[in-house]
Amino acid sequence: MYKRLTTWALAFLFSVSLFGCATLKEYKPKSKEEAAIKNVLVTFMDSAKKGDVQGVSPLLHDDFKAPVGRERKVLSKNEYLEALPQRAAEHPPITMSEPQMNIKGDRADVKCSVTRGNWHGQLVFHLIRDHGKWLITSWEY
Numbered sequence: 001m002y003k004r005l006t007t008w009a010l011a012f013l014f015s016v017s018l019f020g021c022a023t024l025k026e027y028k029p030k031s032k033e034e035a036a037i038k039n040v041l042v043t044f045m046d047s048a049k050k051g052d053v054q055g056v057s058p059l060l061h062d063d064f065k066a067p068v069g070r071e072r073k074v075l076s077k078n079e080y081l082e083a084l085p086q087r088a089a090e091h092p093p094i095t096m097s098e099p100q101m102n103i104k105g106d107r108a109d110v111k112c113s114v115t116r117g118n119w120h121g122q123l124v125f126h127l128i129r130d131h132g133k134w135l136i137t138s139w140e141y
Contacts, residue, residue: 022098024112033103033134037110037127040134045096051088053081061128061135072141092117108134114141 025042029035040059047055057077064077068087075083097113106129114123126138 024096024099027098031103033108034101037101037103037108037134038099040127040136041096041099041110041125044136045094048084049088049093051085053084056084057081059136061130061137064135064137066136066138067140094123096123106130 024038024045027038029038044056044059047059060077060080062077064080065074066080067074068080068083093116095115100111102109102111108125108127108129110125110127112123112125114121121141123139123141125136126140127134128137129135
């Protein structure tokens with residue numbers, strides 16, 4: 001009984017903390033770099049959930065490689081874009097919390113809490129500024 005009550009209490013607190021947080025779209029950037037990075041990530045998330053290859057492609061660096069799925073299979077940019085429409089149709093969209101951005105020169109790491117369906121976790125995007133434009137190089141979860 002005590003174990004079940006504790007589990008319910010923790011689940012409730014987690015839900016309150018998750019829904020009480022600002023989202024990526026609500027985040028107020030502290031600099032021009034943060035604003036540019038936020039724009040890339042919001043555009044990426046909006047385009048990816050629709051399976052919009054033309055919307056996602058210019059946001060990914062040519063050397064992009066990132067894990068996808070439970071098996072965390074690492075896909076290249078072309079492999080990811082090829083799989084995107086089907087993945088968007090089969091998976092619920094991701095909800096992202098307010099990001100924690102760490103920008104050093106032309107590199108940035110952006111950490112967010114994420115929810116997809118009943119899965120909760122951390123996602124860290126890695127970006128690089130290439131010719132003045134922020135691009136996603138990879139992510140980890």
